[in-house]
Each structure stands twice: as C-alpha cells, then as structure tokens.
Amino acid sequence: MASDLPMGPQLEQIHGEIRDNFRALANGFQKLDKIKDSNRQSKQLEELTGRMRECKRLVKEFDRELKDEEGRNPPEVNKQLNDEKQSMIKELNSYVALRKTYMTTLGNKRVELFDMGAGVSEPTADDNVQVASAMSNQELINAGTTTMNETDQAIERTKKVVENTIEVGTTTAVTLKGQTEQMGRIVNELDTINFSIKKASQLVKEIGRQVATDKCIMLFLFLIVCGVVAIIIVKIVNPGNKNVRDIPGLAPPAPSRRLLWAAEHFD
Structure with a gap:
C-alpha cells in the first residue's frame, strides 16, 4: 500500500494531499455523470480542472522532495517511491483524459492540455497522454525531432509572412511617394491657377x-x-436771333457781308 511506504514527514504530507485530491476528483466525475444540464456540467468541469492543477503542483513538489531525500534512502525505498510517483502521474493523466472525453461530449473543441513539468508529466495533443519520464530514449528523440520539424515549418511560414509584409510595405512606400509627388504637382498647378485668377481680376478691373x-x-x-x-x-428757324452766336464754319463773318453790300451799291 502507498501509506506503508517509508517517507519523511514533508513527503508524507504532500502524498496525503495528492491522495485527497484524487478522491475528490473521483467523486467529482461520479457527480458529473448525474448532471444533465450542460452549464452545470461545464462549471463542474472547471472545478475538477482546478483540482487537477493542484494535483500537478503537488506532484511537482513530491518529485522535488523525493530527489532531496534520494541520497538518504536505500535503493529499494527510492524505487518504491518512484513507482508511487509514476502511479500518481498515470492516475492524474487518466483524469486528464477523462476530462477531455467530457469536454468533447459537451462540444467544446478547445481542450486544455496540462504542462506537468519536466520529469513529472507532459501531456501532449495525442489521445494517449504520456509522461516524459516514462518515455524511452528513442521516443524522446522522435518526439524532439517532430517538435523541431514543426518549429522549422513554423519559422519558414513566419519568414514568408515577413517577406510578404516587407514587399507590401515597399509597394506601399512607392505608392505613397508617387502620390506625394502628384500632390506637389497639384499644389503648384493650384498656385499657378490662383495667380492667373488674380491677374484676370486686375485686368477685368482695368x-x-x-x-x-x-x-x-x-x-x-x-x-x-x-x-x-x-x-x-x-x-x-430764327435766323435773326442775335442771342445765338454763329457756329464757326457754318456762316460767313458779318464784315464780309457788309463789304459785299457796299460793293454792289458802289457799282
């Protein structure tokens, strides 16, 4: 039994808290089967998710304490404690998988994956959740290679996006430059038109x-x-009117008429 394992006080306390959370998770999932309302099911799953996060934190603490006491324990005790740790990790992962099943049933496609930390638990996107410490060297190498390939592909996609962004930016800059030059020409033409209008206004006034x-x-x-x-x-009408003076060029001067009259009488 796990309670019969030789543990230090701190390690035993952490182990007890983990087991208490596991019992709460088991009871919570049993209650979840009886709930029919989807909203209440979602709320219950949120509470169970909080329990699983707490278990993850406690398992990490258990692993740290186990490493601290590893030098003081006999090899067989360390083996038993490591087996207990692996058992707790598998049990926690089973609850994680169970939660995923319920989330799928509720129609929620966004399944939260827990990061249990290096050497403790490492849930993946696969249906079969594995623990990093339980994987073989070849599996770790394959997983690392797959992750690196995915990272390289993501980097290549990012490069393409950056190149497209630079190209669009360059095209936009050229377009803006052309528009700026066009606006400058329009301003010059407007100045010329304004000057012409002023000159025309002055000419109209003149x-x-x-x-x-x-x-x-x-x-x-x-x-x-x-x-x-x-x-x-x-x-x-009135040629004898003396008040109207002769217009120069329209009548001969008076002395000329008198001289003509005197010459006639003399003859």
Missing part, C-alpha cells in the same frame, strides 16, 4: 475702368452733338 471712361467721353460727345444740332435748328 477694362471696367476703361469702359467707364469711354462711356463718359461718349456721353460728353453726345451732349456736344446735341448742342450743335440745337444751335443749327435755332439758326434755321
């Missing part, structure tokens, strides 16, 4: 002022023409 001046001159000339026409009409 034309407006010139047109206004021309209108004033035309109006003044129109008034002069009207005045001349009015004088001509008055002269024609």
Whole structure:
C-alpha cells in the first residue's frame, strides 16, 4: 500500500494531499455523470480542472522532495517511491483524459492540455497522454525531432509572412511617394491657377475702368452733338436771333457781308 511506504514527514504530507485530491476528483466525475444540464456540467468541469492543477503542483513538489531525500534512502525505498510517483502521474493523466472525453461530449473543441513539468508529466495533443519520464530514449528523440520539424515549418511560414509584409510595405512606400509627388504637382498647378485668377481680376478691373471712361467721353460727345444740332435748328428757324452766336464754319463773318453790300451799291 502507498501509506506503508517509508517517507519523511514533508513527503508524507504532500502524498496525503495528492491522495485527497484524487478522491475528490473521483467523486467529482461520479457527480458529473448525474448532471444533465450542460452549464452545470461545464462549471463542474472547471472545478475538477482546478483540482487537477493542484494535483500537478503537488506532484511537482513530491518529485522535488523525493530527489532531496534520494541520497538518504536505500535503493529499494527510492524505487518504491518512484513507482508511487509514476502511479500518481498515470492516475492524474487518466483524469486528464477523462476530462477531455467530457469536454468533447459537451462540444467544446478547445481542450486544455496540462504542462506537468519536466520529469513529472507532459501531456501532449495525442489521445494517449504520456509522461516524459516514462518515455524511452528513442521516443524522446522522435518526439524532439517532430517538435523541431514543426518549429522549422513554423519559422519558414513566419519568414514568408515577413517577406510578404516587407514587399507590401515597399509597394506601399512607392505608392505613397508617387502620390506625394502628384500632390506637389497639384499644389503648384493650384498656385499657378490662383495667380492667373488674380491677374484676370486686375485686368477685368482695368477694362471696367476703361469702359467707364469711354462711356463718359461718349456721353460728353453726345451732349456736344446735341448742342450743335440745337444751335443749327435755332439758326434755321430764327435766323435773326442775335442771342445765338454763329457756329464757326457754318456762316460767313458779318464784315464780309457788309463789304459785299457796299460793293454792289458802289457799282
């Protein structure tokens, strides 16, 4: 029996706590079979998962204490204690596998895998959970080779992603540079257009002022023409009106008429 094993006080206490947690796990899974509600089953599985984490921590402590006492115990005692440790690891792994079965039944595909630590327990993604300390050298080499191959493939995928990212970044930089140059040309064209608009506005103002001046001159000339026409009409209607002066070029000067009249009488 495990309780009859020769252990130190600390090791015996840890061993007792592990066994208490195993009994709680066994009772918990028995209750889980009687629960019909999926939400309550999930909650119960969460509590059992916490128990398994605690067992994992205690098994690690048991392994450390066992290594500390290994030099003080006879070889047969160390063998019995190591066998007990392996037995506890296998029992814990059986609960881990049982939990996985229940999680699959509940439709949860994300199964939590426990990392039990080097030399204690190392659950994998396979259905048959193995412990690193229980694996042979060839199995460890194969597992390590598989992990290295998977890591190399992941690194290659990461390299490709980085290369694609750099390529996209370079293309984006070239595009941004072209757009920046295009924006610069647009700004220069806008400045030219603005200058042209200002010059056109000044030219329109000058034309407006010139047109206004021309209108004033035309109006003044129109008034002069009207005045001349009015004088001509008055002269024609009333030639004896002395208040209207002769327009230069329209009638001969008065002295010339008097001289002509005097010459006629003299003859």
